[in-house]
Amino acid sequence: MSPRTPQQFKEMREEKMTLIMDVALEHFANEGYYRTTINHIARHAGMSKGLMYNYFESKEALLKAIIHKSVNEVYKYLDIDRDGYLSEDEFEFFIKKINVLLKGKRYFWRLLMQLLMQNDVREQFLKAFPESDSLIHPGHEPGDNYYPLQMMKMITDYFLRKKERIGKQYDPDSEINMFFITMMGFAVKSIYSDADDNDKAINRIIELFK
Amino acid sequence: MSPRTPQQFKEMREEKMTLIMDVALEHFANEGYYRTTINHIARHAGMSKGLMYNYFESKEALLKAIIHKSVNEVYKYLDIDRDGYLSEDEFEFFIKKINVLLKGKRYFWRLLMQLLMQNDVREQFLKAFPESDSLIHPGHEPGDNYYPLQMMKMITDYFLRKKERIGKQYDPDSEINMFFITMMGFAVKSIYSDADDNDKAINRIIELFK
């Protein structure tokens, strides 16, 4: 029997890594990072404890890998590195995309919420990400904003322009604040319940803020 | 020195318990339940590990005691066990009360959010409370609703009555959903940031949903 080629090894590795990350994410999200043991993950991924360490050098490294991967997927999906300008149609489209994201990556969002709720982790997280090249869009220039800030700005700008459309009586600060509050509430609900009325809610949100 | 009366002993005991619970809540909320050690709590409360077990028979018992106490305070503060009917003024008043609660008991809400994000804890929590007498209002009869459900119903009823006020084009289900979403978002924001524009947001919420 001829031995495996390096290519085959690489594929095996990547498959296993994905498997481990998927299983780990599910458990981290549902039981929490600290309650989830490496043993538990290994068993559920159908392998021995030891093998896990062939792929991830520590529990924390596994966590970080999951976060990086997921954050990258999210960024890629949102595909924001365009003109930084949201038209009304793009605004609607953007919100619908967020809804799809929340539905599809529920475990990741659960995990992220848990993590961000711990003071020190939150600080770590905010510090860690701007340093990571992989999270910066391709055309990124030193001095450019990173995605989260970029997103905030795009939306803020949208509401400021809306004031011009609507007139004096419109208070953009208040509206921006309400928008983020509503989106946060929607996210939490979406992540933790399987309600089928989320699409309806998204439409209402678009109606209210577009 | 005159010997202490039983009454004095009881008061000292309760003071200590309160102290422990306060310290524990703060750490549970900020570092998480699992990352917080009994030793740490004891040191911060200025006593020894051993003594803590004089007051709470386990770490979990301490957690439960904190939750019970806080939930009771919340219920007492909201004071809902009246006619189960919300007038428009009462609705406004109710929301403002919630804002005050969120501001004042931030650590408790942080802890609660963390706990409710774990699947099994969430289930435990929902199951556990009906068993607890102290959480059931005085006039409670078997078969009555418990507070959380009662609250939900009160608010739901409010919106259903609003439909009568406003007419056909009003969709109460959608509005109820949006209301809970908004309140959830507001809660998260209030709990995790020190923004001073929360009162403004509350007024806007009242304006939108009253």
Add this chain to the structure above:
Amino acid sequence: MSPRTPQQFKEMREEKMTLIMDVALEHFANEGYYRTTINHIARHAGMSKGLMYNYFESKEALLKAIIHKSVNEVYKYLDIDRDGYLSEDEFEFFIKKINVLLKGKRYFWRLLMQLLMQNDVREQFLKAFPESDSLIHPGHEPGDNYYPLQMMKMITDYFLRKKERIGKQYDPDSEINMFFITMMGFAVKSIYSDADDNDKAINRIIELFK
């Protein structure tokens, strides 16, 4: 029963720490640091694994504590912080002291030899000790030499003065080198064998080098 006083606790602690260090030193010296498990030490010291960590925060910390303690005892015993000048009688006395030290602290020297034979440990060790205040003699001034160097210098000076006594044909560099070689050989023999002719050898060494 009245509770233990802080003083009693302190004494208990110190007793246990000494016990642990003694047992650990014996095993480190005979089986080597890596072959000796914490479990093993704990069992031989008649306590649980966990308790060891009440006294030493890691296996490495235990090792370092042992080294520090022993090095300090050695320095204290050698009591070199005098005039830095060795007369002929003092030279003889000094060598005899070293013999006593080697006999009495055999385990420590075994451990030290093992450690110093590992490249990285050796470097660590040499770097670590000059930083430690506790290893510097009481009258130490910034700029003073530390003990090992001080010892070397004292001895070197002794041989240089000896040249003056004896005359041209005496090669002090060669003699210093031979002296250190002989002392090293004596140390190794003394540490690893129980021979009773060590005292005789010491007298011969004095005869040869005084």
Add this chain to the structure above:
Amino acid sequence: MSPRTPQQFKEMREEKMTLIMDVALEHFANEGYYRTTINHIARHAGMSKGLMYNYFESKEALLKAIIHKSVNEVYKYLDIDRDGYLSEDEFEFFIKKINVLLKGKRYFWRLLMQLLMQNDVREQFLKAFPESDSLIHPGHEPGDNYYPLQMMKMITDYFLRKKERIGKQYDPDSEINMFFITMMGFAVKSIYSDADDNDKAINRIIELFK
């Protein structure tokens, strides 16, 4: 390509084994046996873990092979299996040979020192070697002495004869002891430092003990 002959296979095999043993010896000597992993050795020898087990059935077997090989080389180099008699010139020659050995096989001596410092290994070692045919000289008869003892005897005899040369005032026991002490000290120094004055020291040793 013509297929390889069995002879070629054997040579390739031996080359690989030598490579592995060289790399392993270097790491065992410098980092210690326990700190050196099989993986590490394999990587540094440019092969996979698995392949190593094709050549050596265990880490311990590798260690033993290294020791056997080196000890044999040493014995072969010292070439003692002659008449067991050391003339004055042979004595000088013998010591010079030892100096060359120490210079050239420094890693082996480092390893050996580390091993011999562990009580049980030392015992193992002393027991193990008589069992090994390869370490017994060709003309070996059951009951003959093994090399280390033979060497000791040769040297001891040399000093006993020296007494006859010199006379009463010469104490051969003391001198033998001092000689071994000095040689041990010289060995340690030679193994662990790169000093260039070792040759000078050897000449002084010859001068002192010849």
Add this chain to the structure above:
DNA sequence: GATGAATGAGTATTCATTCAT
């Protein structure tokens, strides 16, 4: 009541060794 020493079950991690390919 009050203290912290003591325990032991549990957890992450390492590494020699085996094995399918």
Add this chain to the structure above:
DNA sequence: CATGAATGAATACTCATTCAT
């Protein structure tokens, strides 16, 4: 022959809980 994935036993370390004083 060659590879590295896979295993599992061993090991350092943590922490809730108990207990003698």
